[in-house]
Amino acid sequence: xxxxxxxxxxxxxxxxxxxxxxxxxxxxxxxxxxxxxxxxxxxxxxxxxxxxxxxxxxxxxxxxxxxxxxxxxxxxxxxxxxxxxxxxxxxxxxxxxxxxxxxxxxxxxxxxxx
Amino acid sequence: xxxxxxxxxxxxxxxxxxxxxxxxxxxxxxxxxxxxxxxxxxxxxxxxxxxxxxxxxxxxxxxxxxxxxxxxxxxxxxxxxxxxxxxxxxxxxxxxxxxxxxxxxxxxxx
Numbered sequence: 001x002x003x004x005x006x007x008x009x010x011x012x013x014x015x016x017x018x019x020x021x022x023x024x025x026x027x028x029x030x031x032x033x034x035x036x037x038x039x040x041x042x043x044x045x046x047x048x049x050x051x052x053x054x055x056x057x058x059x060x061x062x063x064x065x066x067x068x069x070x071x072x073x074x075x076x077x078x079x080x081x082x083x084x085x086x087x088x089x090x091x092x093x094x095x096x097x098x099x100x101x102x103x104x105x106x107x108x109x110x111x112x113x114x
Numbered sequence: 115x116x117x118x119x120x121x122x123x124x125x126x127x128x129x130x131x132x133x134x135x136x137x138x139x140x141x142x143x144x145x146x147x148x149x150x151x152x153x154x155x156x157x158x159x160x161x162x163x164x165x166x167x168x169x170x171x172x173x174x175x176x177x178x179x180x181x182x183x184x185x186x187x188x189x190x191x192x193x194x195x196x197x198x199x200x201x202x203x204x205x206x207x208x209x210x211x212x213x214x215x216x217x218x219x220x221x222x223x224x
Contacts (some may be wrong), residue, residue, distance in 0.1 A: 004157075033211060043158060043201075043214040056211060091157045098210035100146045105157030 002026045004106035006092050012112045013082055021077045021109045023092030032075045033093040033103065034067065036060070043091070049075065082113045118202045123219040132189045134218050136202030139183050147178060147185045150201045152217070158201065162187070189220075197222045 005024045013019050025032050034046040048055040049067055066078045075094075079086055089110050093103040119137040126132045138147065146165055150158040162169055164176045164185070175188040189196060199217040 031210070035212070035214075042216050043152075043212075045211040045213065048211050058211075089155070093157070093212075095210070098205075100148075100163070100205065101210065102160040102163070103212060105159065108155070108157050110155075 002104075004092055004094055004104050006090075006106035006109050008109060009107065010110045010112070012114065015084060015113055016081050019079050019082055019111065021079075021090050021092075021111070023075045023077070023106055024073050025075055025092065025094030026096075026104055027073070029094035029096050029104070031055075031095045031098060031101070032067075032069070033095075034077045035091045035093065035105075036088040037091065037108075038088045046077070046090075079111075082111075084113050087111055087113045118204065118215050120200075120202050120215065120218045122216065123221070125221050125223065126192055127223050128193055129191050132192050132196075132220060132222075134187045134189075134200055134202075134220070135184055136187070137184045138202070138204070141182050141204075145204055147176065147182070148203055148205070148212075149174070149176065149185075149187050150203065150212070150214075152199045152201065153197075158212075158214075161200070192220075192222045194222050194224060196220065 007022045032049040035043050037043045045058050047057040047061045064080045068076050089108045091108045092106045095101040095103045148163040149161045151161050152158040162174050162176045166178050169176045177186045199219050201217040
């Protein structure tokens, strides 16, 4: 069964450093998403991406965040200058359609900012 | 389906049928009702989706009454491995981002 993969599984970084979280969506999917989940809290939407541009973003996704699809397979989330409150589990998801389509989630990257 | 209400937690025993009900009073005409499952430290996983009446797959059944203001996820004969958080949720935005609530934490005991 095809699956979404994410690397690294765990990233530790110091406050103010830049991090790049990587995702490989399912190959024939066209819609890509990033979500995050702070420990003990609900999953929150960050951004959706389609046709090489951001479709929608939440209030969380401020100027410190950016996404990119540098080639035909990878989808990255960059946090320019990390803050303590960015510590969370970050999930990438992909789907073949929009509303009503099943989204496939990756295993997540646990980001710890110290 | 923007705002959903479901129990915070439920306990069950192995072999029992578990029913988790979700209220979604403001459901729009074209909204689907979707349920996801999340194990600790893993990404959410799609379980089932429906629009009206009843939908069944190899994992669960979903019952939706005629007014569509609620839905019930039914898990037949649960096992310890069904211990997880179950989310009833809808889609938002123009590209269908998922809107998660706090979900229902199901604990299955031996």
